[in-house]
Amino acid sequence: MTKYIIRRLLGIIPTLFIIVTLSFFIVRIAPGGPFDGERALPEVVKRNIEAKYHLDEPVIQQYGRYLFDVLRGDLGPSYKYKDHDVNYFIAASLPNSIVLGLISMMLALVFGISAGVIAAVKQNTWVDYTAMALAIVGISIPLFVISPIMQYVFAMKLKWFPTSGWFTSGGGWRSVVLPAIALSFSYFADVARLTRSSMLETLRSDYIRTAKAKGMRNSTIIFKHTMKGAMLPIVSYLGPAFAGILTGSVVVEQVFRVPGLGKFFVQSSFNRDYTLIIGVVIVYSVILVIMNFIVDIVYAQLDPRITYK
Amino acid sequence: MNKNKTMPAAAHTENSTDTALLDVKDLKTYFLTDAGIVKAVDGVSFTLHEGETLGLVGESGSGKSVTNLSIMRLIPSPPGKIVGGEIVFEGQDILKLPEKELRKIRGNKVSMIFQDPMTSLNPFLKISTQMVETIMLHNKDVSKKEALERSIEMLKLVGIPSAEKRIFSYPHQFSGGMRQRVMIAMALSCNAKVLIADEPTTALDVTIQAQILELIKDLSVKLKTAVIIITHDLGVVAGMCDKVCVMYAGRIVEKADTDDLYASPSHPYTEGLIMSVPRMDVAHKNDRLFSIEGQPPNVIDLPPCCPFHPRCHKDMEVCRHAYPPTVGVGSGHEVSCWLYVDEAQRNLALEKALADEQHAAADAVQTNARKEAAK
Numbered sequence: 001m002t003k004y005i006i007r008r009l010l011g012i013i014p015t016l017f018i019i020v021t022l023s024f025f026i027v028r029i030a031p032g033g034p035f036d037g038e039r040a041l042p043e044v045v046k047r048n049i050e051a052k053y054h055l056d057e058p059v060i061q062q063y064g065r066y067l068f069d070v071l072r073g074d075l076g077p078s079y080k081y082k083d084h085d086v087n088y089f090i091a092a093s094l095p096n097s098i099v100l101g102l103i104s105m106m107l108a109l110v111f112g113i114s115a116g117v118i119a120a121v122k123q124n125t126w127v128d129y130t131a132m133a134l135a136i137v138g139i140s141i142p143l144f145v146i147s148p149i150m151q152y153v154f155a156m157k158l159k160w161f162p163t164s165g166w167f168t169s170g171g172g173w174r175s176v177v178l179p180a181i182a183l184s185f186s187y188f189a190d191v192a193r194l195t196r197s198s199m200l201e202t203l204r205s206d207y208i209r210t211a212k213a214k215g216m217r218n219s220t221i222i223f224k225h226t227m228k229g230a231m232l233p234i235v236s237y238l239g240p241a242f243a244g245i246l247t248g249s250v251v252v253e254q255v256f257r258v259p260g261l262g263k264f265f266v267q268s269s270f271n272r273d274y275t276l277i278i279g280v281v282i283v284y285s286v287i288l289v290i291m292n293f294i295v296d297i298v299y300a301q302l303d304p305r306i307t308y309k
Numbered sequence: 310m311n312k313n314k315t316m317p318a319a320a321h322t323e324n325s326t327d328t329a330l331l332d333v334k335d336l337k338t339y340f341l342t343d344a345g346i347v348k349a350v351d352g353v354s355f356t357l358h359e360g361e362t363l364g365l366v367g368e369s370g371s372g373k374s375v376t377n378l379s380i381m382r383l384i385p386s387p388p389g390k391i392v393g394g395e396i397v398f399e400g401q402d403i404l405k406l407p408e409k410e411l412r413k414i415r416g417n418k419v420s421m422i423f424q425d426p427m428t429s430l431n432p433f434l435k436i437s438t439q440m441v442e443t444i445m446l447h448n449k450d451v452s453k454k455e456a457l458e459r460s461i462e463m464l465k466l467v468g469i470p471s472a473e474k475r476i477f478s479y480p481h482q483f484s485g486g487m488r489q490r491v492m493i494a495m496a497l498s499c500n501a502k503v504l505i506a507d508e509p510t511t512a513l514d515v516t517i518q519a520q521i522l523e524l525i526k527d528l529s530v531k532l533k534t535a536v537i538i539i540t541h542d543l544g545v546v547a548g549m550c551d552k553v554c555v556m557y558a559g560r561i562v563e564k565a566d567t568d569d570l571y572a573s574p575s576h577p578y579t580e581g582l583i584m585s586v587p588r589m590d591v592a593h594k595n596d597r598l599f600s601i602e603g604q605p606p607n608v609i610d611l612p613p614c615c616p617f618h619p620r621c622h623k624d625m626e627v628c629r630h631a632y633p634p635t636v637g638v639g640s641g642h643e644v645s646c647w648l649y650v651d652e653a654q655r656n657l658a659l660e661k662a663l664a665d666e667q668h669a670a671a672d673a674v675q676t677n678a679r680k681e682a683a684k
């Protein structure tokens with residue numbers, strides 16, 4: 001087990017190296033640079049700035065310098081926001097995105113799994129149809145539609161929640177509710193559908209027939225014999241889904257003014273703010289890799305047939 | 310299991326009391342599939358008394374498993390449905406019982422060993438959990454510790470080495486044969502009144518096979534458990550069963566006491582089955598076994614006829630047009646075959662069947678014509 005964990009952790013290093021390398025070069029292939037504004041800067045000024053950030057050096061040298069910095073945990077200066085470096089922005093915004101993501105994920109899991117299980121147990125009844133119709137709605141309505149609608153109805157009209165803000169900036173816990181629910185919708189839908197089909201498949205299996213033949217109650221069969229196996233696809237889904245919920249929160253963060261990482265992800269791309277782009281990409285990658293790692297461990301815990309080798 | 314062929318059948322139990330423990334009457338279980346209605350079980354009747362062992366033999370697909378799953382009401386629905394008949398157990402029709410009453414029978418009074426040992430145990434739960442829950446479910450006053458001890462005892466009984474330790478394994482850590490033994494131990498742990506064993510020894514090697522069968526036999530004698538054994542193996546039947554039902558295409562074609570069946574097999578299919586079992590005491594011409602040629606029929610949309618007729622050496626005109634009635638050919642010995650119906654009745658039946666067919670054909674022509682006209 002320990003061996004397995006160590007091996008997996010070591011495996012993360014080359015993955016991250018490839019991601020850093022690829023993103024480093026890809027952002028430079030895209031046309032335009034960080035200092036190509038609307039109004040062309042005087043040649044001298046531009047050269048001075050480029051020299052300050054070592055942009056005048058050969059790309060390979062820049063790459064070596066950057067790798068070295070990243071190894072020390074320094075993601076470099078931002079080319080756009082001159083007062084702060086990339087580490088500062090990430091440290092300030094990432095926790096907010098993670099809190100929002102975690103709460104949304106919890107909501108999606110709790111309601112999605114419940115809806116999926118109930119739909120499967122009551123297959124082909126109105127309960128099933130309602131739950132699945134809701135899921136379709138959740139999947140097909142885009143965030144930029146649902147977020148403003150929720151904001152309008154629950155914040156502006158009903159005044160149950162603040163229209164925007166965040167608990168770190170004095171918004172209280174209420175400010176978290178709307179963005180978290182909005183963000184959780186499509187994940188709720190995915191989880192519900194996945195749970196339903198997985199439950200249905202497991203309920204048809206021979207070992208569930210055995211459990212029935214023993215004379216067990218339906219509820220015991222569902223909770224003790226069916227759920228564990230049926231949750232495996234959900235666990236595998238969680239890794240990529242959590243990474244997705246972080247990157248996907250851009251719209252929600254904008255609408256509800258959540259000071260999260262999403263804003264920087266979008267703005268840095270528009271600004272050709274190379275270091276900030278790569279920094280955000282690295283952070284997302286690390287989260288994805290860690291999530292997949294956790295998922296594998298949890299999966300192996302749930303499924304006794306999987307052994308760590 | 311060839312050597313068993315000449316073994317005497319298990320001592321007959323004398324309790325031919327009038328009230329049967331289990332009375333299956335005209336059971337019909339169909340599957341509604343895209344290809345059509347699969348009449349997997351179509352009018353099966355048999356009775357089982359306390360302590361009796363009944364063998365159910367027949368080719369693959371003849372409806373043996375579906376018959377027994379129907380008794381437990383475990384037919385997957387959709388697509389399956391029990392469309393007719395009664396299954397009377399201890400005076401109650403199982404088919405009419407509410408879920409709650411049904412649960413008191415399942416695993417408690419009627420327990421089942423499933424055909425497929427590889428998939429019938431829950432891969433996510435330890436063997437101990439699965440065995441203990443079975444025992445505790447129907448014995449409320451048994452403590453967990455007692456249930457565990459009992460489980461270990463049962464595992465030892467079915468020949469699992471170092472059962473005290475291995476009980477804490479997961480199913481995937483056991484081989485197919487071991488899993489089958491776990492299934493058997495689990496089914497035996499409740500002292501049910503009826504034990505249904507669906508090919509209980511297919512995954513086991515011959516010595517273990519004999520041990521397990523011996524165990525089941527002991528149990529039926531000691532605890533008066535009635536047993537239904539499903540098997541392809543006529544040797545097993547000869548060695549264990551009091552009575553035999555031979556199934557073909559969803560129906561019982563012959564039913565008899567085991568001795569009777571071997572002494573005077575009446576249905577041509579049964580004859581074929583018995584002849585295809587190798588015997589030590591009879592020299593074989595050209596050293597080849599008799600085998601029944603041809604394939605069992607597809608049970609979707611079977612026309613009225615003897616389903617065995619394409620493979621039968623004695624088939625007659627009537628066999629191709631009408632299903633044979635069930636007739637008695639000895640005490641407790643019944644067969645569904647036109648050979649045992651006297652000629653006058655046979656001719657009558659043939660005439661009627663042909664007339665019916667003509668009517669049906671005429672009707673079909675008419676409806677077609679009407680459809681054409683409607684267009």
Ligand SMILES: Nc1ncnc2c1ncn2[C@@H]1O[C@H](COP(=O)(O)OP(=O)(O)OP(=O)(O)O)[C@@H](O)[C@H]1O
Binds near residue numbers: 340368608
């Ligand atoms: N779930 C199902 N859906 C459709 N058809 C089914 C289903 N289960 C069984 N059948 C059909 O019912 C018929 C009888 O099947 P059954 O399993 O009872 O055969 P069997 O006599 O037990 O054969 P075997 O010796 O191979 O176990 C077969 O034609 C089979 O295709």
Ligand code: SF4
Binds near residue numbers: 618633647
């Ligand atoms: S009814 Fe006819 S075809 Fe069928 S088994 Fe008897 S003789 Fe053969």
Ligand SMILES: [Mg+2]
Binds near residue numbers: 373374507
């Ligand atoms: Mg079968």
